[in-house]
Amino acid sequence: MKQLKLGLFENVAANVGGTVTWRHEDDQRHRFDDLRYWRDLGEVLEDAGFDFLFLGDAWGWAEIDGVRPPVATQESLDLPRLDPVVVASALLSTTRNLGLVVTGSVLVEPPYAFVRRMATLDHLSGGRLGWNIVTTGTAETAVRAFGMDMVAHDERYAMAEEFLEVAYAYWEGAWEPDALTRDKRGRFADPAKVHPVEHAGRFFRSQGYGNAPYSPQGTPVLFQAGASTAGRRLAGRHGEAVFIGSGPAADLRRHASAVRAEAVAAGRAASDVQVMAAVSCVVGASPGDARRRHASVLRCQTPEATVASYAMFTGIDLSAHPPGTPMADLRTELSRTQLERFAGRTVGDVLDAWRTHGVGAQPIVGTAQEVADEICALAEGADLDGVLLSPVLQPTSTLEFVEEVLPLLRARGVLADGYRDGETLRERLTGSGSPVLPRTHPAAAHRHPRPGASPTRSGEHGGGRRG
Ligand SMILES: Cc1cc2nc3c(=O)[nH]c(=O)nc-3n(C[C@H](O)[C@H](O)[C@H](O)COP(=O)(O)O)c2cc1C
Numbered sequence: 001m002k003q004l005k006l007g008l009f010e011n012v013a014a015n016v017g018g019t020v021t022w023r024h025e026d027d028q029r030h031r032f033d034d035l036r037y038w039r040d041l042g043e044v045l046e047d048a049g050f051d052f053l054f055l056g057d058a059w060g061w062a063e064i065d066g067v068r069p070p071v072a073t074q075e076s077l078d079l080p081r082l083d084p085v086v087v088a089s090a091l092l093s094t095t096r097n098l099g100l101v102v103t104g105s106v107l108v109e110p111p112y113a114f115v116r117r118m119a120t121l122d123h124l125s126g127g128r129l130g131w132n133i134v135t136t137g138t139a140e141t142a143v144r145a146f147g148m149d150m151v152a153h154d155e156r157y158a159m160a161e162e163f164l165e166v167a168y169a170y171w172e173g174a175w176e177p178d179a180l181t182r183d184k185r186g187r188f189a190d191p192a193k194v195h196p197v198e199h200a201g202r203f204f205r206s207q208g209y210g211n212a213p214y215s216p217q218g219t220p221v222l223f224q225a226g227a228s229t230a231g232r233r234l235a236g237r238h239g240e241a242v243f244i245g246s247g248p249a250a251d252l253r254r255h256a257s258a259v260r261a262e263a264v265a266a267g268r269a270a271s272d273v274q275v276m277a278a279v280s281c282v283v284g285a286s287p288g289d290a291r292r293r294h295a296s297v298l299r300c301q302t303p304e305a306t307v308a309s310y311a312m313f314t315g316i317d318l319s320a321h322p323p324g325t326p327m328a329d330l331r332t333e334l335s336r337t338q339l340e341r342f343a344g345r346t347v348g349d350v351l352d353a354w355r356t357h358g359v360g361a362q363p364i365v366g367t368a369q370e371v372a373d374e375i376c377a378l379a380e381g382a383d384l385d386g387v388l389l390s391p392v393l394q395p396t397s398t399l400e401f402v403e404e405v406l407p408l409l410r411a412r413g414v415l416a417d418g419y420r421d422g423e424t425l426r427e428r429l430t431g432s433g434s435p436v437l438p439r440t441h442p443a444a445a446h447r448h449p450r451p452g453a454s455p456t457r458s459g460e461h462g463g464g465r466r467g
Pocket of ligand 1: 009055056057058059103132133134135136137138224225226227228229230231232243244245246278334335336337338388
């Protein structure tokens with residue numbers, strides 16, 4: 001069995017993934033706006049050897065037929081929510097090894113300023129940055145807030161392709177890795193190694209010089225989780241770590257092979273994509289104890305919150321349809337994944353499932369031994385490269401996992417014992433031995449000298465670390 005990579009999923013909000021947990025007595029997410037809370041969590045993850053902290057993000061809010069249900073605010077289903085980039089930057093100085101993966105949408109802001117923000121984090125973290133590329137499934141309310149017109153589902157993926165082209169042009173091509181000489185005799189940078197970018201496309205136009213010089217990883221490690229046909233194509237073409245959500249091992253295996261096949265179709269190796277599934281768990285001293293603890297989490301859910309939460313992801317009001325309605329009869333231009341993952345099920349089934357785990361994974365409920373067994377079986381059955389722990393309660397579930405489950409997985413050799421070799425997130429996550437993307441990745445086409453020009457000097461693009 002492969003040795004798994006390990007990440008932790010969190011949001012800078014009082015609830016995560018569409019279920020209500022903030023009211024639970026063992027939950028601290030109501031402290032989402034407290035720097036101490038984030039620093040403590042960062043320290044727990046670093047001490048435990050997690051590869052990365054993944055900070056999800058969303059724009060928009062729950063609405064049903066144009067009206068915001070009061071329960072969404074009362075239970076903090078979607079708002080308030082703070083900026084993950086700022087939280088990640090606050091953790092740079094308190095962590096040394098932990099990768100920091102931030103979610104950024106291609107829909108709401110043009111690439112130029114975003115590119116500099118990401119490069120700044122990659123510089124200051126010494127190459128520990130990852131970017132989760134999202135197209136914003138909650139687009140309908142988000143576009144209003146940004147004063148934009150609605151962009152349909154597949155068009156948002158076309159937008160993502162173009163956004164990435166512009167971003168790569170700046171990250172990989174604007175400043176060559178050795179452009180900064182910092183020579184006190186009067187040559188801070190070499191003008192021959194700084195290049196203007198010119199892009200005029202369907203969605204974006206940008207012309208000019210990049211602000212940030214080449215960062216340790218050039219392009220941050222690219223994470224993607226789109227599950228629709230268009231989403232998988234984007235993930236296969238660009239993603240280095242791809243989340244495939246949760247579900248039975250056989251479904252996950254099919255999803256994982258589909259993403260790897262997209263990578264191969266795009267001229268990459270199947271192994272260039274690290275496929276990771278979301279895993280949740282409720283650990284108890286005995287199976288009965290675990291079930292009781294899980295029941296206490298489920299008691300925090302209400303039918304109104306469940307309906308509002310599903311509507312936030314899809315715009316669909318499940319309470320307006322009889323429970324026996326097949327999900328196949330419903331349509332959305334928001335997150336198609338949240339419809340497709342329930343293919344063959346009814347509205348009643350989905351209300352039930354959403355109440356127990358929302359957008360996330362059905363928790364594994366049992367003793368530490370049982371949880372470890374299930375994680376291993378899932379990883380093997382689905383041919384996973386890693387798991388993304390999605391804690392039910394925070395920090396309780398994370399601490400339980402670290403103290404009780406992690407040692408069992410380490411003892412079986414399923415998880416590495418501490419941080420792997422390499423200074424950057426890319427080296428540790430992909431094992432490629434290089435901090436930058438390989439030549440087979442579309443980003444590499446933006447490097448200088450361009451294909452057809454004289455060959456790249458050796459040592460070039462070996463990373464942007466200061467010599
Ligand atoms: C583990 C995991 C984490 C995700 N995190 C985010 C997130 O932070 N923000 C977001 O907008 N979407 C997030 N998504 C959703 C996906 O990016 C994607 O938008 C969704 O699956 C809909 O895909 P589709 O547009 O291809 O249907 C996540 C999905 C998974 C499986």
